[in-house]
Structure formats: structure tokens, C-alpha cells
Amino acid sequence: MSEAPDTPVLRARGLRKEYGKGEGLIRAVDGVDLDVVAGETVAIMGPSGCGKSTLLHLFGGLDRPSGGELLLNDRRIDNLSEKALARMRRTDVSYVFQSFHLMDELTAVENVELPALLAGRSPRAARRRAEQLLDQLGLAGRARFLPSALSGGQRQRVAVARALSNEPLVVLADEPTGNLDSAATLDVLRLFEELHEYGQTLVIVTHDARIAATADRMFSMRDGALVDETRLTGGTTGKLGALVGLED
Template structure:
């Protein structure tokens, strides 16, 4: 079942001579449970594409279908509801509220969706446990490491059980060890059947995906299926020949 499907999606800025196509006629299809990675150089439009799909920005043209519904023509209000129920976001800059604890950050989407405070809190505790941060539930983001903050952000994205999680350069601000933590998290999500679309220029993240799409100048230029093992062995990679 196709969770996300776009046809001819475009986003342009300016007009006439100064027309810039940030996203240029993109057709994307994401199946349920798939992890799709979109790679490309800076400015290729991958973040813009993600914002369009998630309803944070309006497309200039084309169609977006999410969980069977057409969503490119929705009002701001309907888009907001979409973000509440169908889509979860993870950002490069985490975008946590500095004055709220980890738990309060995670329960916020549920509260905005109108769930009872008790239910929201319970769900938040459960999610923090899932990302391994139960001990940090009462901590403020400024006291957490980058990796921990991103894990809180992931927990927050899962708050309303979205059908699709969108991650925009999730490890962009993280060091190597934190990247590994987040990678583990994404693998867990994948194993649990979560549909993920990750925009990244970190090859390590891309390597975890089922499908890797390369983007350049606003358009898709390559698509690779990454299932199946590799031909070499690890020992050879390590230099242990003979």
C-alpha cells in the first residue's frame, strides 16, 4: 500500500528571468513500512521536498497524496490537522522547546490534538522509554547532549502514531557516537514497520534505507534498491588479506 505518492511536484521561487525551481517535477512513491533515503548536495531541494510533503510549505504545482488523501490543496487548518495525525517531523536543529522538559516536549503534539493530559503524559513516558531516555524525562533540553535531544525529537514525532515520519538531516548536528544512537533508533522504527522518509547527505544514514534516491537540482536522478548483502567480507574491508 502506498503511503505517500507525489506526481509532478514542483516548488518555484521568483518569476521570469529569476525563476528558481527548488523542486522540479518530482514523482515519489513510498510504500508502507519502507525506509526511503533522499541524498543530494546542498541546495538540491531535498529539504524543500520534505517540507512540501509534510505540509509545512505550499507547492507551486503537482499533486501530493498521503494515506489515500490528496493533500496539496488543503487549507492551513487542514494541514495543521494533518501534521497532528498523519505526519511526524524530525529536524536537523531538533527544534525542541528549551523551556519544556523532555517529557513535556514529547507530550505536546498529543495535547495539541486534544487528548487528555493523562493520556498524553502516559504516551510520552512510553515513547521516552522506547528511545531509551526514561531517566531524562524531567531534564531540560539544554542539559541534554545532541544525540539525546534528537532522540527526544524522534519520540515527539511518534506522539500521535503518524503513518509517515519525515526526517530532515536528522544527524546533521550530531557527532559520530550520537549518529550511531539515532541510526539504531531508525533501524528499530523500521523493524517496527514505521514508514520513514529521510533526507540526508550522510551516507551512513542512507545506507540504512531500503531505497536510496539521489536528487540534483530539484529532480530525482537516480534510484537504488539497497536490499541484499554485499559481495566483499568485512575482513577485506579492514585490510586483513591473506
């Protein structure tokens, strides 16, 4: 990562998103201020309907804010055209979805190389990068499998590999463990931990406390606003034993 440690990669100022009008006005995102620093993992937690998915859609330009400023690498993105937003999604941000959203008729490696192809890379370079990513994520033997032949955890790994295809500045994950069982969740958590160590900037919205607990910072979201920040980095308590009654 070339950025200085404290340069915000993603910066939101007074970000708002409203639906409807008059009486039926819904403030899905209501004045969010947030700085995400390069290499940081930020989790946004909250009950369903608190607006966290909408916030993530705003960050990736899948949806347009009703107000406020949004900057990616010091560049305003809230007023970009659809086309410019699409270009931004090719290289600067990428998504990991709750239900994976893999193309059913494409093999794992074809799914992973798709963003690189959309970004105009040569087929050979895209394929090489995809195979390398699958290899790193422990899916080398599964590259030619269709998603239907993979387990939930493996599918999410493929989706993460796809998100990394164009080396994005930020990976945005929407409930990435929402459809996974306990063991597969652990698998994905390990993967995010590895990404974090590698220096990847991650923004995760979730209502799964486990995934939120692995973040550097955790925000609680209520009624469209971020209400509480928890910095989770720092020394461990070292009192694990107390958790199971082995110590007093």
C-alpha cells in the same frame, strides 16, 4: 501496520515548487515522482541546495507545491487549507529536524507530549504515551530534564519520541544527524533501525551517506529532481574483510 505491503502511503506525481519569477525563477523541486510504501525507509541524498529540504516541507504540508499531485494514504493533500494541513500534521505526518527544535523551557517529557496535547488528547493519556515513548527510546531517566541538560544525541532522541507521539503514518526527518558527532549519529541510526523494524514509514533527507545507507531505498537528488534510485535491501556482500585488507 494495517496497509497492504505495497500500498503507497505517500505518493508524489510531477511535484513542483518554484520561487521567484521570470529571470530569477528558481525550481527548487522540479517534477518529482515518488511512491513511499508503508513500513519503508526512503532516503533522499543530495548536496545542499538541491531542493531536498523543500521537498520534505512539501510532503509535510509546511509548504505548498506550485504544481503536481501529492497524496497521503490516497488522499490529495496539495490542495488542502492551512487548517486541514495542520490537522494532517497532528496525526498523519511528523517531523524530525536537524537542530532538534525542542522547546527550551519544556522538559523532555513535556516536549514529547506536546503534539498529543495539540491533537486534543487528554493530558493524562498524552503524558502516559510520552513516558512510554521515552522509556522505549532509553530516556526514562531523563524525562524531567530540560533540553539544555541533554546531550545532542539525547535531544534528537527526544525529538524522535515527539515525532512518534501521535503514531504518524510517516515520519519526515530533515538532516537528523546533521548536528551530531559520530557516536551520537550511530545512536540515532540504531534508533531509526528500530523504528524500521517496528514498521514505521520513514522519509529522510540527508547528505550524510551513513544515514542514507541504512535506508531500503536511496534516491539522489540533483537540481530539484530525483535522478537515481538505489535499492539497498537484499543480502549483505559478506566481504567486510575486503574493506580493511584482511582479504584480497
